[in-house]
Structures are given as structure tokens and as C-alpha cells.
Amino acid sequence: MTQHQTEDLTQSLLDAALMHVPFDGWSDATFQAAIADAGVDPVVARALFPRGAVDLAVAFHRQGDEAMMDRLRNTDLSDMRFRDRIAAAVRFRLEAAEDKEAVRRGMTLFSLPQHAPTGARLVWETTDKIWSTLGDSSEDYNWYSKRATLSGVYGATVLFWLGDDSPDHHATWEFLDRRIDNVMQFEKVKGQMRSNPLSKPFVSMAERLLSPLRAPQSTNDVPGRQQ
Incomplete structure (x- = not known):
């Protein structure tokens, strides 16, 4: 199967699933209905989405990330303060999610203990894409602190x-x-x-403890590494 065929099938299943998500959530019922509506071979559908609707929800989230990044790249933000560029990126990300109910159902899904790690990773991916698209070049512990802070802002804003x-x-x-x-x-x-002379020694000590942290060297190295 070519990349183009995979993308077409993925989009067909996702479009079909979104018709059922408001009623059945990101569930197996939605996944089976999407397969039937899209006319996709169940074996092929399961190969594309091994966890069924969970992976469809992941695809839906990442599709929103891609739309956000495209808009960021095609929007002139040069006259904005950097904090306003961050705000614009978060706004673009939310505006890319046209189906609010699908997002709501996704948050319900990823709040379940068995899917919470996937949900946390998706939020981290979103904030990483925002920082990376806006040109962040940090390579030390600041790489983590920036994304962790923005994850909190993003999560609260979505709610x-x-x-x-x-x-x-x-x-x-x-x-x-x-x-x-x-x-x-x-x-x-x-x-x-x-x-501040009183707090500077403690800040310096904290920074020394964090200094071994390095930014991930690839997308498969999300937790980072220590040297």
C-alpha cells in the first residue's frame, strides 16, 4: 500500500468516525461504524489503527497539530512579541479543531487511566510543535521547562x-x-x-543539578537523556 493510499484510507475512516463520535464517543462502536460507512476492509482498518478508535482519536489530534503548523508557517508573526506568538499558536490550534464535541470526547477518552499516557504525550507533542515551529533552539533543561509550562497553559485553555x-x-x-x-x-x-544575593546560590545549585539534561535528539527520544 502506498503512502498516498494509506493517507486516503486514514482520512476516509476519520471522516466517517466523526459522524458517530458525538453519539458513541471514540469507542469500538464508532470504529466499526466508520469501517462500514467508509467501505474499508476491516483487516486493513485494524492494520492502520491497531487500537481502533483510540488510534483514530490520536490521528484526529495530530491532524489538528498539522493544521496549526501550516497556519503558523503561512502567517506573518514578525511584528508580534514572542508571548503573543505563543498565544496565536494556541489559538490557531484550537481553531483547527472545528468539531468541539470530538475534542470533548477525546479528553474523556484520554482521561481514562489506560489511555492517560497517550493523552499526555499528545499534549506534549502539540506544545513541542508550537515551540519548534516558532524557532525554539534550546538544548538544555529549558527545552523541557518551556514545553511543560506551555502544556499546563494549553490544557487549561482547552478546558x-x-x-x-x-x-x-x-x-x-x-x-x-x-x-x-x-x-x-x-x-x-x-x-x-x-x-538576588540571598537566592542566587540556591538558583545556581538548581541549575547545576539540571544542567546534565539535554533535549531529545530525535522524535523517538521524547523523554530526553542525561549525560
């Missing part, structure tokens, strides 16, 4: 967005700006601690 019925999700974007402002204030405090 707010799911319950937001304001025009054009205006309340969500205000919420996002406040969360990023909180992060910037934290970074300011960190900077002040580095210059």
Missing part, C-alpha cells in the same frame, strides 16, 4: 474553551492571555532570584 459560548470564543482568548501573563510573571521572578 475553558470547551465550556465557552461567548461570541468568537472571546472569553477563551482573554483567559489564554491571562495564563500567559502568569507565566511571564513567573519568568520575571526567576530572573529576580538570579540577581
